[in-house]
Amino acid sequence: MAIVYQPIGTVHTPYQSPDGMPVQASRSDNAPGTVVLDEAYVEGLADLEGFSHVILVCHLHLARPYRLRVTPYLDDVPHGLFATRAPARPNPIGISVVALERIDGATLHVRGVDLIDGTPLLDIKPWVGEFDEPEQVRLGWLEAARERKRESDDRFCTTGDEP
């Protein structure tokens, strides 16, 4: 069963390659970015500006082929792929929570992006704590490792243009 999606826009960021790119949005020192939606979808942005944060659902087009055991950016020992946020996944879908500063026509101005410039956008959703914020959270291996490492390297991404 093949599921076929089409990009609805493109994410523009200061990061031309994964070297030195922040690991996940919250770590990115509020890096600015823009999300340019295809004109056909602009009507769907109505009322979005009232939300402080949006979830960008993206196709991680530069992700390398996945492996089921990976050493993530945030640790030095391997973990199961689905226990990590590594971009190289069977379906390389990225979820980034970013701050929405303003919307000009088809362009969203955001802060806190952790995506490579040119990343295809699949969806935009408002971030809603009631849906997206659980209670009584445990973080497994990450609790010990979370402070160790802050920047990504190129272990999961190519720097070329292939999909």
Next chain:
Amino acid sequence: MAIVYQPIGTVHTPYQSPDGMPVQASRSDNAPGTVVLDEAYVEGLADLEGFSHVILVCHLHLARPYRLRVTPYLDDVPHGLFATRAPARPNPIGISVVALERIDGATLHVRGVDLIDGTPLLDIKPWVGEFDEPEQVRLGWLEAARERKRESDDRFCTTGDEP
């Protein structure tokens, strides 16, 4: 540019149709569900059990064709589609944060599902507050509307089996 994904498993829930299904995971009264991963990917589940919550990224296979202005479950007036969590979207990708109770082989036992039985799974990610939980949140139209309506109806989904 077509982006092609393959399901990596299936979500099983008590909901055979959208009628009466909870709106988003947090509203679902801790409904139990199982996520059955294809055997080929089981190694990737290592270390996931240490996390209390996971993000299920799914293909909302029963979503109707999208409209750019919709009246969501949680309000009685139309909003821009991207300012809602309506399932009918240009790329009908669902994001559900659920509680992970335990893992038996290829099966994740979860709580708080808001998906229809048989929903194709695209990805599993650990929920990590550092990445997924912003600060100083504003919720736009939803702040006034959030308490109004609790259950979904069939306005976005078909009840048939078509993709």
